[in-house]
Structure formats: C-alpha cells, structure tokens
Amino acid sequence: MPERHPDHDLIQGEWTERSLVEKLLEPVEKPPPRPWKVVAAVGFVLTLAWLYAIFVTFTKGLGTWGINQPVLWGFDIVHFVWWIGIGHAGTLISAILVLMRQNWRDSLNRITEAMTLFAVLCAATYPLIHMGRAQHFYWILPYPTHMALWPQYKSPLSWDVLAIFTYLTISTLFLYLGLIPDLALLRERSQGWRKKLYGWLSLGWTGSALHWRRYRAAYVLLAGLATPVVISVHSVVSMDFAYGVVPGWHLTLFPPFFAAGAIYSGFAMALTLLIPLRKWYRLEGVITERHLDWMGKVTLASGLGVAYTYLLEIFIAWYSAEPAEWAQQLWRMTGPYAPYYWAMMLINVVLLQTLWFPRFRRNVAWLFVFSILANVGMWLERFVIVVISLSHDFLPGNFHLYSPTWVDWTLFLGTLGFFLFGLAVLIRLFPPSPWRRCCTSTTSLGSTREAPCCTGTWPTLTRRRSF
Amino acid sequence: MRRRNRWLKTLFWGSVLGVFLALVLVFSGVAVGALEQREGRPVPQPVPFSHAFHAGGLGLSCRYCHSAVEYAPYAGLPPTETCMTCHLYVKPDSPNLALVRESWEKGELLRWNRVVNLPDFVYFHHAPHVAKGVGCAECHGRVDQMPVVYQPKAFTMKFCLDCHRNPAPRLRPREQVFNMAYVPDPELGRELLQLYHVRPPEELTSCNTCHR
Amino acid sequence: MGWPAFIPVTFEITILTITVGIFLYLLYLNGLPLAAHPAVLAPRYREALVDRPALFVYATDPRFDPEATRDLLRALGAEVEEVRRA
Numbered sequence: 001m002p003e004r005h006p007d008h009d010l011i012q013g014e015w016t017e018r019s020l021v022e023k024l025l026e027p028v029e030k031p032p033p034r035p036w037k038v039v040a041a042v043g044f045v046l047t048l049a050w051l052y053a054i055f056v057t058f059t060k061g062l063g064t065w066g067i068n069q070p071v072l073w074g075f076d077i078v079h080f081v082w083w084i085g086i087g088h089a090g091t092l093i094s095a096i097l098v099l100m101r102q103n104w105r106d107s108l109n110r111i112t113e114a115m116t117l118f119a120v121l122c123a124a125t126y127p128l129i130h131m132g133r134a135q136h137f138y139w140i141l142p143y144p145t146h147m148a149l150w151p152q153y154k155s156p157l158s159w160d161v162l163a164i165f166t167y168l169t170i171s172t173l174f175l176y177l178g179l180i181p182d183l184a185l186l187r188e189r190s191q192g193w194r195k196k197l198y199g200w201l202s203l204g205w206t207g208s209a210l211h212w213r214r215y216r217a218a219y220v221l222l223a224g225l226a227t228p229v230v231i232s233v234h235s236v237v238s239m240d241f242a243y244g245v246v247p248g249w250h251l252t253l254f255p256p257f258f259a260a261g262a263i264y265s266g267f268a269m270a271l272t273l274l275i276p277l278r279k280w281y282r283l284e285g286v287i288t289e290r291h292l293d294w295m296g297k298v299t300l301a302s303g304l305g306v307a308y309t310y311l312l313e314i315f316i317a318w319y320s321a322e323p324a325e326w327a328q329q330l331w332r333m334t335g336p337y338a339p340y341y342w343a344m345m346l347i348n349v350v351l352l353q354t355l356w357f358p359r360f361r362r363n364v365a366w367l368f369v370f371s372i373l374a375n376v377g378m379w380l381e382r383f384v385i386v387v388i389s390l391s392h393d394f395l396p397g398n399f400h401l402y403s404p405t406w407v408d409w410t411l412f413l414g415t416l417g418f419f420l421f422g423l424a425v426l427i428r429l430f431p432p433s434p435w436r437r438c439c440t441s442t443t444s445l446g447s448t449r450e451a452p453c454c455t456g457t458w459p460t461l462t463r464r465r466s467f
Numbered sequence: 468m469r470r471r472n473r474w475l476k477t478l479f480w481g482s483v484l485g486v487f488l489a490l491v492l493v494f495s496g497v498a499v500g501a502l503e504q505r506e507g508r509p510v511p512q513p514v515p516f517s518h519a520f521h522a523g524g525l526g527l528s529c530r531y532c533h534s535a536v537e538y539a540p541y542a543g544l545p546p547t548e549t550c551m552t553c554h555l556y557v558k559p560d561s562p563n564l565a566l567v568r569e570s571w572e573k574g575e576l577l578r579w580n581r582v583v584n585l586p587d588f589v590y591f592h593h594a595p596h597v598a599k600g601v602g603c604a605e606c607h608g609r610v611d612q613m614p615v616v617y618q619p620k621a622f623t624m625k626f627c628l629d630c631h632r633n634p635a636p637r638l639r640p641r642e643q644v645f646n647m648a649y650v651p652d653p654e655l656g657r658e659l660l661q662l663y664h665v666r667p668p669e670e671l672t673s674c675n676t677c678h679r
Numbered sequence: 680m681g682w683p684a685f686i687p688v689t690f691e692i693t694i695l696t697i698t699v700g701i702f703l704y705l706l707y708l709n710g711l712p713l714a715a716h717p718a719v720l721a722p723r724y725r726e727a728l729v730d731r732p733a734l735f736v737y738a739t740d741p742r743f744d745p746e747a748t749r750d751l752l753r754a755l756g757a758e759v760e761e762v763r764r765a
Contacts, residue, residue, distance in 0.1 A: 017730035144496030148625035154684035162688050166695040173702050181728075188725045203706065204475075204713025207728045211709045218705040225694050225701075236687055435729075471714040479712050483703060 010104050013285040020286070021185070021435040027281050028186065028431050035280045036424060043421025050414020053407050054129060062132050064407045071390040071402035076130040078382045079412050082265070083123035084164070084237055085258075085378060087171070088230055089266025090116025094174045095226035098219070104294055107286050111277065111423075111432045112270045113175040118422040119269070120168045122415040127160070129411075156239035163229075163236040170226045177219060180205050182431050197429070234262040241385065247328035248389035251316065253309060260305030261378060264348075267299040268374035273423070275368045277432060286433055293362055299374070300355035306381070307349040324394050331392040332384060336401060340380050340388070347377030500621065509615035510582045515563050522647070523611035529603055529645050536603075540592040544579050547571050582616050583607075590679045599663045600638040604647050605630070611647040631671040635660045721762045735762075 011020070032040075056064055067074040090112040097105040128134045140151050140161050151158040183202035187195060205211070238258035241249040251257075271292065278287040317329035332341045351373060354360040361367065387402045492498050521527050529536065532549055536542035547570045554564055570577045585591055603610065608619030620626055630637050635656040641663075643649040659665075670676065706712065718724060718735055727733035734757070736748050745761075752759045 021729050143493050144499045146500050146623035146625045148628045154681055159687040162691040166691040170698050185728050203711045206716050206718050214708050218701050221701050225698050229694050468715045475714040
C-alpha cells in the first residue's frame, strides 16, 4: 500500500516517497529540457569571454580596467560584494533555517547551496585578479617566509581572505554532505561513467540507520557552525569599507546593513533561479507557491532592513554635521550619479513594499520581475557604496568620475555566464532538490526523539563493520 | 571486496594525512629557506685572485681594493691600476696575471664576475652600515679564508630584517669593522647602539628604508 | 592593545577547522569511504535506500545462526534473501 509522503503538508499533489524520488531525479536521468540547453550554451559562451577578459587583464595589466584615481575600487569590488551577497541565501537556507526547524527549506536548499558555491567562486575571482599580480595571491596567507613578513592581521582585507575561504569551504561541505545520500541512490540507478562518478563521490554511503543518525547530528552541528559564519562573512566585507575613512563608508552601521543586504540579494537571486527552474522541470509540486510566498516574506524582512539603513544613512550624514559626509550624501542624491541612487531607492525602498501584500507576493510573475529588479537594485547599492563614495572624497581637486571599460563589463557578464553554466552542469549531474527530505531538518536538537519519518524506514546495519 | 576497501581507505586517509602534514610543513616554518640555493657556490673569476692570500695571508685591508665602501652605496671593484701598484714589482711575469697585464697595456677594464647582486627593488648603501659598526664579515662571511669568493648566506628579506629588527648583537666598534676575525659582543653592542645613534627598529624596518 | 582586531581571523580559522573536522570525523565513525559493500548486492537494495525497511544480519556476528535467523524473520513476515560477498 503506497503511503503518503511524510512531507505531504509541505508539497503539493499526491506523492509517495517513491514517486517523489522519481520526479526529483528526472533532471539528472532524463534528457534536459530545451531551456537548459539555451542556458548552458549562453553560459558557456560567456564563460569563454570571461576567460578572455581575464587573459587580457593578466597580459596587459589593470590599465585595461576603468579604475583610476580616486576610484581604485571599481566594478571588480562592486561585483565582488554583489556576488558574495548573493551567496548568502544558500547558507542561510542550509544553516539558519535548519536550526529554526523550517522544514520548507528542504525543497530549496540544494539549488540555493549550489547557487552559493558558484556565487562565492565568482566573487573570489575578483579580489584575485584585482591584485594585479594574481600569481602571488598566496602572499596574503599567513605562512612563514624568507621575507619574514606577515599579512596585516588588523586589516579587514586580510580577514576577508580567511572569511571567504572558510565560507567557501563550509558551503561546499554543506552542499556535499547533503548530496551524499542522493549520490548513493544515483550510484545504484545509473550506468557507465555516471555510476563511476557517483560511486566515487558517494564515498560508499550505504543508507544504514546508524549512519543516518550520525549524519543528522553532523548536519545540525555544521548548521550551528555555519550560522555565525554567514553573518560574519558579510560583516567582514562591510568592514573593508567601514574601516576606511572615505565619506559614505565610515559607518558603524555597515555590518548589519551588509548582512541584511546579503540575505535580501541572495533570496532575490534564489527566486530568479527557482521560478524558471520549477516551471522548466515541472517542479511546481515540490517548490510550491507557498514556498515562494515564504521566500517573499524573508525577502521583505531583509529588504526592510536594507531600506531602513538607506534612510538612516541620510539621517546620519545630516546629524553628524560632518561636511564631507553631508557633501557625499548630496553628491549621491544630486550629482552626476543621481539616477543610480534614485533607481536604487525606487527598487529597494518603494517597490519592496509591494511584498507586504499577499496579492503581489503570491503572484509568481510579479515575484519573478521583482526578484530581478532586486538583483539590479542591490547591484546599484554596491555601485553607490563603492564607486560614488570614492568619486567624491575630501579634496575637490580629487573628484573624478568612473567609467568601466569593455574588460570590466566582460568580466561581469563572464561571471554571470560562469554562474549559469556551473549551475546548469550541476543540475544535470546532481538533483536540484534533495530526494531525502525531512531527515536533515527535523532532527530534534537536544532530544533523543527522532522524526517519525526517520525511524524504521532504513536498512539497518546492526554493527559497524569494516568491509 | 575487502582488499579494495582497505586500499581506498588507505588512499583516502593517507591523503587527508598528507594534506595535514603539508599544512604543518608550510605553516610551522620549518621549511622556510629550504628552496634557497644561493649559498656557498664559489663564483669563478677571469683572474685567479685569492682573497685568502691577499686579505688573509698578506693582511691587506678590504678598503685597499674596495675603496668606496665607507662613502658610497657600492663598495666598488678595483681598477687594474690598483693591482699593478704591486704587481709591477711583485711577480711581474706570473702567468696568472696575464689578463691583468693585458688590461694594463691596452687600457681596457678587467671584467670581474659579480658575487653579490641584490634585486633592483632593494636599496642598499654600504656607507651607513660601515659607519654604524656592521662588520664586513656579518654579510660577506670570512672572505679572508675564501680562495675564490662566494656568497656565504642567502640575502633574503628575512636575512636583512633579522638584523634590522635587533641590530645590537651584530654591532662592533668602528675600528673593528674590517677585522674579519672579530666576534661581536652583545653587551658592547647595546652601548654602541646608543653611541652610534642607530635608529630604532621601527624606523629600520619601515618599508621605505630598503624599498625606495 | 590591538587584540580585538585578531578576533575575526581567529574565529574564522576556528570554524574552518571544526567544520572540516566534523566532516572527517563523520566519515571516520561511519567507516567510510567504502569502495564496495555487500548490502548493495541485495536484490531490492535500491528500494531499501528509498522507502522500504530492510534488515541486514551479518555472518560475521559471533552468534550468527543462518537457519534460526531465517526462520525467525520468516515467522515475522519478512522476505529473507541471502547476500554473498562478491
């Protein structure tokens, strides 16, 4: 007798565990839909363009970029912050929602974790090529050398290196740990090179109940450890700015501001990806409109934090009575970059308010449009912070506008392409939504009681044996 | 089956251990300088000139040939004339000196091979080092015992900084600078630090002390 | 007194090592990685991975008794299969 899926209250339609597995493995086992091919092809071409732009940067130098005094942090840092922010949704969904026992994350966590991985990879390339001499990047690591010099540990720029490296490692481990049971099933279901690949990657996972118990404990521990990292990474990124004296940067407000912005942009990007994905792969039953509604609520909450900070920034600039700060604020609002500033305000402050209303929030089309707008809005925010602040510092003789070159643009579009291409390949190899649900998130913290769906269902290996 | 599992586990945990050991090796610092190979290779010269004989045996002062060392960044190599002041009279017919005589007659310079060559991004000036009591032997080693001169130490940034961070134990009285056999006395060094107005380590290790 | 500035790096490295450590310890406790396991050869293992209960009794158990085990499990209404190591 087929039983209802234990997660039936979170998914839509009549599913048994087995029929859901068949559905969720479709993206891997069936030929890809046409949009997949388009996305992968576009992503691949852009990735090649990206590699060419990196090649140009390496062979000709940073002079090919638009950066110049005083705007020495241009598109590279704008996009670094933008990508790192996008990455945050994945870890938030994997870690914080696990701790809060928000079971609905189960439908979303795989794809957002994959998103995190590629977003952080894209982000990490920018500081590397920004160094100019990328082959010496390891000089920023604190290893003893014949130079007898250490990186300046009191500088946020060196915190950044370790924060991002830690973040990348943890997100990868999260993604991988979540994948292991999927990989074991795929190993049993596939042939040829795929069987080999899944066999190696699944590490010989057998699905033993005892293994599952430890697995769930480890998963929750990782979630607990990753939670402060999510918050710390973008706080550290914000300190890259807040530790500087540039007007518009030197605010104690920055760490929470950046963390909120990161979650906001991450959820926006997740929505941008999930809405087409559920349509192309007919996953509406798994990633339901309720899921999108929940995501819309998180987007709204974090977006309000961002909007609040925008308004507070204006107040602080005025209240501080610091001429340079106030001049910076006026420069943003009335200077040559004013359209960027006001477009950012329109999206992240005004249009955001639509998400209060269920009519808008539950309208998938609007949610999709808004998620793209929010991505643009967050890009504008980083542009405002990085470029506009630098173009107008203390000395009027120093003021200078910034204009990106084709290399800057190609580097940006290239990372977008790499991101899409990477995700497309990942979806083709690993199921975009984990088939093994509820076992990761319903673990009872500090209690021996197990989630009902997790007892008795598993092949039991009574003893640990070495085979 | 068992054998394959054992093999896989050895491979896996072996590589985990390997990565861990590699990290320890790099970050503990035990391997610093392991790849430095600039020490100890005698540099062949066109003329078989022996520092051991001239400086060690005869007791010529360093300054007799490297005359600019007290005043200039570069200590200087002697012109042919310096050699010939003696060798017009001493061993004037020695076959070892054929090249020197040829240079003397034709008026062409002798081309010595350089032993120490600092990178262009390093600013080094001999004069202040000599004036503050840093002996030649501190960097160049016992040249008076080298038949063919070689660079005794790898001149890495660490080598320079070790002294710039704590100069006292390596200082000697000015009159002992050219004494190859002198052994510095840390007690005296601390006094000389005051006496010679050696700048504090914060200034000596500032980036632009050496990179200008 | 610059010690607060050293906290972020200390924190990140702590988390990094603990996370990697937990992951490796999980593998160690579970006796992974494995190149092969006899359970995989069970005829309906694939279903057991998803939603079928399955019980493996190992011959290496000192109190292993194939006949009695088979009878007991049959009596409880289970299908009993013998899986041999390949």
